Amino acid sequence: MSNHLDEFQAYRTRMNDRIAEIDHLGIKRFFNLDSMAYKDGALSAKEKELLGLVASMVLRCNDCIDYHILQCVQAGWKDEELYEAFNVALVVGGSIVIPHLRHAVESLDMAHAR
Amino acid sequence: MSNHLDEFQAYRTRMNDRIAEIDHLGIKRFFNLDSMAYKDGALSAKEKELLGLVASMVLRCNDCIDYHILQCVQAGWKDEELYEAFNVALVVGGSIVIPHLRHAVESLDMAHAR
Amino acid sequence: MSNHLDEFQAYRTRMNDRIAEIDHLGIKRFFNLDSMAYKDGALSAKEKELLGLVASMVLRCNDCIDYHILQCVQAGWKDEELYEAFNVALVVGGSIVIPHLRHAVESLDMAHAR
Amino acid sequence: MSNHLDEFQAYRTRMNDRIAEIDHLGIKRFFNLDSMAYKDGALSAKEKELLGLVASMVLRCNDCIDYHILQCVQAGWKDEELYEAFNVALVVGGSIVIPHLRHAVESLDMAHAR
Amino acid sequence: MSNHLDEFQAYRTRMNDRIAEIDHLGIKRFFNLDSMAYKDGALSAKEKELLGLVASMVLRCNDCIDYHILQCVQAGWKDEELYEAFNVALVVGGSIVIPHLRHAVESLDMAHAR
Amino acid sequence: MSNHLDEFQAYRTRMNDRIAEIDHLGIKRFFNLDSMAYKDGALSAKEKELLGLVASMVLRCNDCIDYHILQCVQAGWKDEELYEAFNVALVVGGSIVIPHLRHAVESLDMAHAR
Numbered sequence: 001m002s003n004h005l006d007e008f009q010a011y012r013t014r015m016n017d018r019i020a021e022i023d024h025l026g027i028k029r030f031f032n033l034d035s036m037a038y039k040d041g042a043l044s045a046k047e048k049e050l051l052g053l054v055a056s057m058v059l060r061c062n063d064c065i066d067y068h069i070l071q072c073v074q075a076g077w078k079d080e081e082l083y084e085a086f087n088v089a090l091v092v093g094g095s096i097v098i099p100h101l102r103h104a105v106e107s108l109d110m111a112h113a114r
Numbered sequence: 115m116s117n118h119l120d121e122f123q124a125y126r127t128r129m130n131d132r133i134a135e136i137d138h139l140g141i142k143r144f145f146n147l148d149s150m151a152y153k154d155g156a157l158s159a160k161e162k163e164l165l166g167l168v169a170s171m172v173l174r175c176n177d178c179i180d181y182h183i184l185q186c187v188q189a190g191w192k193d194e195e196l197y198e199a200f201n202v203a204l205v206v207g208g209s210i211v212i213p214h215l216r217h218a219v220e221s222l223d224m225a226h227a228r
Numbered sequence: 229m230s231n232h233l234d235e236f237q238a239y240r241t242r243m244n245d246r247i248a249e250i251d252h253l254g255i256k257r258f259f260n261l262d263s264m265a266y267k268d269g270a271l272s273a274k275e276k277e278l279l280g281l282v283a284s285m286v287l288r289c290n291d292c293i294d295y296h297i298l299q300c301v302q303a304g305w306k307d308e309e310l311y312e313a314f315n316v317a318l319v320v321g322g323s324i325v326i327p328h329l330r331h332a333v334e335s336l337d338m339a340h341a342r
Numbered sequence: 343m344s345n346h347l348d349e350f351q352a353y354r355t356r357m358n359d360r361i362a363e364i365d366h367l368g369i370k371r372f373f374n375l376d377s378m379a380y381k382d383g384a385l386s387a388k389e390k391e392l393l394g395l396v397a398s399m400v401l402r403c404n405d406c407i408d409y410h411i412l413q414c415v416q417a418g419w420k421d422e423e424l425y426e427a428f429n430v431a432l433v434v435g436g437s438i439v440i441p442h443l444r445h446a447v448e449s450l451d452m453a454h455a456r
Numbered sequence: 457m458s459n460h461l462d463e464f465q466a467y468r469t470r471m472n473d474r475i476a477e478i479d480h481l482g483i484k485r486f487f488n489l490d491s492m493a494y495k496d497g498a499l500s501a502k503e504k505e506l507l508g509l510v511a512s513m514v515l516r517c518n519d520c521i522d523y524h525i526l527q528c529v530q531a532g533w534k535d536e537e538l539y540e541a542f543n544v545a546l547v548v549g550g551s552i553v554i555p556h557l558r559h560a561v562e563s564l565d566m567a568h569a570r
Numbered sequence: 571m572s573n574h575l576d577e578f579q580a581y582r583t584r585m586n587d588r589i590a591e592i593d594h595l596g597i598k599r600f601f602n603l604d605s606m607a608y609k610d611g612a613l614s615a616k617e618k619e620l621l622g623l624v625a626s627m628v629l630r631c632n633d634c635i636d637y638h639i640l641q642c643v644q645a646g647w648k649d650e651e652l653y654e655a656f657n658v659a660l661v662v663g664g665s666i667v668i669p670h671l672r673h674a675v676e677s678l679d680m681a682h683a684r
Contacts, residue, residue: 015672022675026493026657033485034665037205042194047161048202051168055206056666058169058324060403061630063669080156087368088162091151092169092178094322095376096286096398099405102357105364129330136333140315143375148323151368170324172666174517175288177327201482208664209490210512210628213519216471219478243558250561254543257603262551265433265596270422275389276430279396283434284552286397289516291555308384316390319379320397320406400552402631429596436550437604438514438626441633444585447592493661498650503617504658507624511662514625520662536612544618547607548625548634 005110008066038071046075050085053104057089060096062103069107082108119224122180152185160189164199167218171203174210176217183221196222233338236294266299274303278313281332285317288324290331297335310336347452350408380413388417392427395446399431402438404445411449424450461566464522494527502531506541509560513545516552518559525563538564575680578636608641616645620655623674627659630666632673639677652678 019027038048049071056064072082086104090097133141152162163185170178186196200218204211247255266276277299284292300310314332318325361369380390391413398406414424428446432439475483494504505527512520528538542560546553589597608618619641626634642652656674660667 012672015676018679019671019675022653024653024657026489027653027660027671029485029489029492030657030660030665033482033489034205034668036485037202037482041198042192043198047164048198050161051165051199051202052206054165055168055172055203058322059172059206059666061666061669064666078156083364083366083369084155084157084162085165087366087372088151088165089169090322090369090372091148092166092173092323094286094318094325095320095372096401096403096406097322098376099403101361101369102354105361106357109360126330129334132337133329133333136311138311138315140375140379141311141318141329143371143378144315144318144323147368147371147375148326150371172664173324175324175327178324197478197480197483201480201486204483204486204664206665208628208660208667209486209662210515210517210520211664212490213517215475215483216468219475220471223474240558243562246565247557247561250539252539252543254603254607255539255546255557257599257606258543258546258551259554261596261599261603262433262554264599265430269426270420271426275392276426278389279393279427279430280434282393282397283400283431286401287434287552289552289555292552306384312383312385312390313393316379316393317397319376320394320401400550425592425594425597429594429600432550432597432600434551436514436546436553437548437600438629438631438634439550440604441631443589443597444582447589448585451588490661493658497654498648499654503620504654506617507621507655507658508662510621511624511628511659515628515662534612540611540613540618541621544607544621545625547604548622548629 003110003114005066005070005107005114008063009070012063012067046072046077049075050077050081053082054085054089054092057086057097057100057104058093060093060100062100065100065104066107069104070111073108073111079108117224117228119180119184119221119228122177123184126177126181160186160191163189164191164195167196168199168203168206171200171211171214171218172207174207174214176214179214179218180221183218183225187222187225193222231338231342233294233298233335233342236291237298240291240295274300274305277303278305278309281310282313282317282320285314285325285328285332286321288321288328290328293328293332294335297332297339301336301339307336345452345456347408347412347449347456350405351412354405354409388414388419391417392419392423395424396427396431396434399428399439399442399446400435402435402442404442407442407446408449411446412453415450415453421450459566459570461522461526461563461570464519465526468519468523502528502533505531506533506537509538510541510545510548513542513553513556513560514549516549516556518556521556521560522563525560525567529564529567535564573680573684575636575640575677575684578633579640582633582637616642616647619645620647620651623652624655624659624662627656627667627670627674628663630663630670632670635670635674636677639674640681643678643681649678 053068053072056068167182167186170182200215281296281300284296314329395410395414398410428443509524509528512524623638623642626638656671
């Protein structure tokens with residue numbers, strides 16, 4: 001099974017570098033604000049990553065799902081806990097989320113396989 | 115300040131009763147599945163309500179926001195924690211979420227005022 | 229129970245008249261194309277209205293739901309058939325559709341009450 | 343022309359098996375509810391598949407489109423009827439649906455080519 | 457004709473003040489970034505407001521439409537130009553945008569009537 | 571760097587030809603209406619293409635982004651101006667737009683590289 005997480009991360013790094021090069025003040029600040037939103041605060045970084053994952057699933061964005069799956073695994077969420085989050089996303093977002101549930105399950109397995 | 119949470123809850127109860135009366139097996143099972151998704155499991159009910167709230171905000175559904183605000187307050191989430199969840203939803207979903215952030219903040223204040 | 233279908237139809241007529249007055253060629257043609265899409269063809273007008281209803285529900289637009297509910301009732305769809313269509317929309321679109329399911333059920337009851 | 347329907351079906355089967363293995367009660371029930379929504383009832387299975395197809399197109403999900411195209415062809419919908427459903431989805435969902443219309447037309451041709 | 461723009465602006469001001477009071481750093485920075493995005497730069501403030509309006513229409517947010525209608529009128533866009541922008545939004549977003557087109561036309565008329 | 575714009579254009583041409591062959595009156599008229607929406611009028615073709623680009627970004631459609639990037643470059647928009655439009659789309663649509671921002675930046679670079 002080829003690992004699409006590696007491809008995603010390589011593409012993400014390459015294009016984020018290119019976007020940084022453009023040096024647009026608004027875009028740069030947005031990227032900072034985005035990073036800041038997931039730092040420890042009144043909620044822990046770990047809790048916030050799970051929020052980001054569910055938001056990504058109901059909005060049906062595979063790249064965003066991959067990013068947050070990796071962050072969630074690193075933050076210490078266990079598979080059983082992530083499956084519960086997948087289920088909330090599925091119930092809120094409906095069957096249209098199923099292709100992204102497949103992707104999320106595959107990415108989670110890949111995250112453990114590397 | 116009139117309390118739109120009361121109106122929402124009265125309407126929700128009245129129409130959920132009417133939907134139950136219709137007695138469609140698929141719809142009834144969906145409602146059960148929806149309730150079940152927020153029960154204690156590998157994630158706590160409290161954690162899942164916060165996931166439901168953020169999903170509702172990025173999908174921009176005021177009625178869903180009101181429902182999950184009430185559940186989150188009851189589950190014990192503090193305002194500072196909820197503001198953090200609002201911020202994640204705002205960053206993920208963008209300025210199009212702002213009208214729903216206004217609604218969420220108003221509903222949270224109303225939830226404390228009753 | 230006040231009938232929001234009457235208000236919707238009055239507002240729709242008033243604003244469609246105002247839009248016609250603007251006389252923008254592209255907008256006028258779009259409105260014509262929209263009407264044409266629901267005329268008898270390889271699929272019947274009746275079948276197409278049901279498609280329009282489900283599309284409106286998963287896209288979560290109450291005004292569009294009201295319009296297609298009225299058209300579906302007039303085209304001869306029975307309540308039990310419409311409940312089945314509501315269920316498909318609910319399963320495809322998820323719990324975020326529930327507030328619009330409530331609205332659809334209320335509008336269907338109102339359509340019979342006039 | 344390589345047939346993306348074969349790839350889709352293989353991936354779908356593989357990942358649905360993996361999801362079944364996870365054995366999460368909520369997710370399993372959701373999959374059952376999803377299957378049940380398209381069975382004969384007050385509306386026929388054939389009619390419901392067409393509803394599922396249009397919902398998938400306006401929500402812009404290619405995998406869901408592929409699934410329902412295959413089901414619609416098997417249920418006996420003719421190409422001219424499906425083109426009419428495509429048109430309803432296009433008018434409701436706008437030009438943003440065009441890339442998915444291209445995909446749907448390609449998948450329909452592929453469904454006949456196997 | 458009662459003027460919903462006045463109500464919208466009063467509510468917006470009241471709730472933005474309340475949100476400012478909460479004093480969440482991420483939310484405050486997001487609001488600043490949002491304001492900054494519409495300032496003169498490589499594109500003029502006038503051009504950017506029109507982009508904001510079309511984005512609000514295709515994302516179907518009436519409050520956002522009202523805000524950008526007011527900004528566009530103040531920036532000097534003429535009605536005929538705004539109708540063209542409405543048409544682009546309608547074609548991109550489809551008939552699901554029509555209720556928001558009605559709202560936009562009504563708000564534009566109201567903006568001139570005050 | 572392989573050029574996905576070439577692939578997109580080849581696929582778009584092939585499938586648009588196939589759709590034309592189907593010869594569905596509603597679909598043909600929609601395609602005409604879509605072309606017409608971007609012609610010079612009260613707003614210039616150049617201005618309208620930028621509106622189409624931002625609409626495509628907030629609705630998160632890569633094919634639509636590629637199409638409008640090519641049109642915008644041809645219409646004479648400079649990179650600095652397009653970056654400003656990207657920023658408006660990012661702020662309106664939130665971090666969920668970031669993968670499409672990456673795509674847009676890559677496509678813009680590719681448009682210059684051919």
